[in-house]
Amino acid sequence: MALNRPDLNLLHVFDTIYREGSLTRAAKALHLTQPAISHSLARLRDHFNDPLFTRQGNQMVPTPLARRFLESMRPGLNQIQSAVNQFHAFDPASQRKTYALGLRDVLESTFLPQLISKLAPYPDMEVQSQRVARRDMETQLAAGKLDFAIDVLLPVSNQTSHELLRQDRLVVLARKGHPVITRGLDMASYLEARHILVSSRAEGPGIEDFELSRHGAQRTIRLRCQHYYAACRVVESSDLLLTMPETYARIIAQNTDIEVLAPPVEMPSIDVHLYWHKAYEQEPALVWFRDLLRNLQKAQ
Numbered sequence: 001m002a003l004n005r006p007d008l009n010l011l012h013v014f015d016t017i018y019r020e021g022s023l024t025r026a027a028k029a030l031h032l033t034q035p036a037i038s039h040s041l042a043r044l045r046d047h048f049n050d051p052l053f054t055r056q057g058n059q060m061v062p063t064p065l066a067r068r069f070l071e072s073m074r075p076g077l078n079q080i081q082s083a084v085n086q087f088h089a090f091d092p093a094s095q096r097k098t099y100a101l102g103l104r105d106v107l108e109s110t111f112l113p114q115l116i117s118k119l120a121p122y123p124d125m126e127v128q129s130q131r132v133a134r135r136d137m138e139t140q141l142a143a144g145k146l147d148f149a150i151d152v153l154l155p156v157s158n159q160t161s162h163e164l165l166r167q168d169r170l171v172v173l174a175r176k177g178h179p180v181i182t183r184g185l186d187m188a189s190y191l192e193a194r195h196i197l198v199s200s201r202a203e204g205p206g207i208e209d210f211e212l213s214r215h216g217a218q219r220t221i222r223l224r225c226q227h228y229y230a231a232c233r234v235v236e237s238s239d240l241l242l243t244m245p246e247t248y249a250r251i252i253a254q255n256t257d258i259e260v261l262a263p264p265v266e267m268p269s270i271d272v273h274l275y276w277h278k279a280y281e282q283e284p285a286l287v288w289f290r291d292l293l294r295n296l297q298k299a300q
Contacts, residue, residue: 010043010044011073012030013030013037013040013044014041014044014052014069015070015073015144016029017041018053018062018070018144019100019145021059022058022059022060023038023041023060025098028098029098048065050065074142074279090284090287090288092285092288093122095285096124096126097124097125097126098126098127098128099125099128099147099148100128100130100145101127101129101130101147101149101150102129102131102137102140102148102149102151103129103131103150103151104151105131106245106248107151109248109251109252110247110251111150112129115127115292115293115296118295118296130146132146137149137154137156138157138277141160141276141277142159142160144277144280147286147289148274148275148286148290148293149276150272150273150274150275150293151272151273152271152272152273153271154273154275159277159279160275160276161275161278161281162273162274162276163273165273165274165293165294166247167269167270167272168245168246169245169269169270170207170243170244170245170246171245171249171260171261172185172190172241172260172264173235173241173253173260173261174235174239174242174259174261175235175236175238175239175257175259176257176258178239178241178259180241180261181259181261185262185263185264186264187215189264190219190241191217191219193220193239193240193241194220194239194240194241195220195223195242196221196224196225196231196235196241196242197209197221197223197224197225198224198225198226198231198244199224202224206243207268207270211265211266211267211268212265215265222240223240228244228248228249229252231244232253232256232258235258243267274290274293274294276290
């Protein structure tokens with residue numbers, strides 16, 4: 001691959017390996033055989049005199065040189081892709097596409113069932129749900145490793161677009177037969193009880209604690225854990241209370257001995273946003289999927 005005569009096909013292969021993190025997935029995305037992908041990678045390695053990607057477990061991890069090269073060539077590839085997209089519509093009924101979606105575990109439970117139901121008429125559409133650290137979300141979107149992310153409102157640069165998908169409210173969960181159910185859940189009984197706080201952080205308050213502090217109140221945390229499902233199992237077999245988003249709460253509470261109660265004070269809503277990188281927002285396949293996600297929420 002001479003510098004003055006670049007092979008754009010090789011650059012496309014490089015970009016796809018980088019995004020997919022796998023030769024097998026890259027071959028599938030490009031509708032090529034794995035030997036063809038391996039041959040293209042060998043040519044790139046020979047040109048750059050660098051391995052470009054090293055295998056770590058099941059992942060092909062880019063080398064520092066590969067990362068620098070991607071950063072320099074990404075704007076040009078985006079312009080080429082945008083120009084091509086103007087002349088090619090996306091037909092979900094006849095084209096294959098894998099969408100990488102950044103979701104935390106709570107949102108997986110509320111979004112994925114509806115999403116897969118909506119994708120039922122399109123058997124060649126695939127979804128990869130990934131948990132990505134919030135600090136890495138923009139980088140993953142910019143690199144094309146994520147097509148979209150769904151999360152709470154986060155500070156992002158002007159290169160990342162986002163819009164509100166839905167608002168969720170906080171509710172309180174208690175086991176059936178808990179004394180607060182018969183007496184009524186007021187502020188006094190809420191503060192008298194002991195609570196579970198679900199957080200990925202080892203310390204710090206939850207959003208409900210900020211609101212309680214505005215009322216000069218503080219609750220007692222008996223258990224701090226990482227997942228709402230585990231917390232609900234504890235609620236079912238104890239007198240601990242759990243405050244959590246309503247949509248997921250009602251999914252978990254089905255067919256359990258758990259009651260869903262209104263909180264004793266007005267709690268702030270949880271805004272759930274859809275994020276994508278501006279460089280790809282006109283790509284037909286992503287426009288189609290973005291509209292699908294929007295309509296998904298309208299149908300709820």
